[in-house]
Amino acid sequence: MxxxxxxxxxxxxxxxxxxxxxxxxxxxxxxxxxxxxxxxxxxxxxNSMARSLVSGAAMTLGMVITHPANPFYALLISAVEERCRANGYSLLLMVTEEDLETEREAAEALLRWGVDGAVVIPVQEGAEHWQRLRDSGVPIVLVNRGLDGFECDFVGVDHERGAHEAVSHLIDTGASAVYLLEEDVPFSSAADRRAGFHRALAERGLPVHDGTVMLVPPSVRGRRVQPWEPGAAYECAQQLVSGIEPGAAVLTGSDYFALGLYRALSERGIDVPGQVTVIGHGDLPFAAYLQPALASVRPPADDIGARAADLLFERIQGSTAPASNIYLAPELRIRASAGGDD
The missing domain is CATH 1.10.260 (434 Repressor (Amino-terminal Domain))
Structure with a gap:
């Protein structure tokens, strides 16, 4: 027809x-x-192709993410796609698996496809390819991770605030010492969580010593980096819990890490929350169904995706406003592992 x-x-x-x-x-x-x-x-x-020829626009946004298995990114994709649909646009999704060369190829592909804009979660190892895409007239909004020296719109989680609030809660409810089980990656999100952790300890006069922060190495399979592995967290947690004292607390950089921590604590006969309290990050669907239910820092993935897409459409429509730098606050979900009722 x-x-x-x-x-x-x-x-x-x-x-x-x-x-x-x-x-x-x-x-x-x-x-x-x-x-x-x-x-x-x-x-x-x-006919979207014919409409594109008439309007001079591809009517398509590109979206580049690092890991499709991350539930946080799944919610981001849904939010961006919803905004695309409302504006009559399609969404072209590309995955880098934290590999810089794959990311460069994705940027080149977006340039060839002639997308109207791009939402990008960068690997954080270089910005030349993104600069080239933007120089071609394609607006870019970075999500969750910034890029040094690359000036563009950014929307992300206030990870520093989330970690600070979680640690403050643990101390205020009686923790005598707090440990951090964090991923060992050079990403701004992990660095911000560490900053919030240290700030909360300093404000309340708790010391930081060797072993206070334990970094979980990501698994590497070929060129692909696999973060958030419960098995890797379990190995680190075994060392942590071997000397942990009753009344301590642990903040993990991922709910997946909390799974490994739970097993290590259980094998030592350490009760959660009776002897050690725990808070994770991500508030993944399984968190509320663990025994005990896992308290977690919930990132506002839906809001971040919607704000990123809205900023992009403003740029596509000709906005020349200064670059936005938006951090949205996460929500601390208190459950039984941190002294909550559920």
Whole structure:
């Protein structure tokens, strides 16, 4: 079915049909309703390629993420895709698996596809390829991780605030010492969590000593980095819990790390939360169903995805405002592992 088919069926011009389906004011409401009803009856689907040729826009956003298995990124994708649908755009998704060369290839592919804008979670090992994409006229919004020396819109989680709030809660509810089980990666998100952890300890006068912060090495399979491995966290946690004192608390950089910690504590006969309290990060779907239910720092993934897409559409529509740097606060979900009721 084409615009001409609808026009012939109703005895109107192709231009009138086109204006009506595009929502132009030059077509009366009664005629617009008739045209839309006929288009639906005939099963008309707009030709997005033809529309792109007319408008000079691809009507497509690119989105580059690092790990499709990360539930946080899954929520981001859904939020961005929802905004795309509302604006008549399609979403082209690419995955880098934390590999710089794959990320460069993704940037080149977005340039070849001629996308109108890109939402990017960068590997954080270089910005030249993203600069080249932006220099071609494609606006970029970075999500969750910044890039040094690359000035563009950014929307992310206030990881420093989330860790600070979690540690403050643990201390305020009686923890005599607090440990951090964090991923050993050069990403700003992990660095911000460490900063919040240290700030909370300093404010309340708790010491930092060897073993206070334990870094979980990511697993590497070929060129792919696999973070958030419960097994790797379990190995680190075994060392941590061997000398942990009753009344201590542990903050983990991921709920997956909390799984490994739970096993290490259980094998030592250490009760959670009776002897050690625990808070994770991510508030993944399984957190509330562990025994005891895991307290966790919940990132506002939906809001971040929506804000990132909205910023991108503003740039596509011609906004020349200074680059935004937006940090959204996470929510601390207190459950039984940190003294909560559930």
């Amino acid at each position: 084409t615009l001409k088919t609808i026009a012939e069926s109703l005895g109107v011009s192709v231009k009138t049909v086109s204006r009506a389906l595009a929502g132009k004011d030059s077509v009366g409401e009664e005629l617009r309703s008739r045209i839309r009803a006929e288009a639906e009856r005939l099963g008309y689907v707009p």
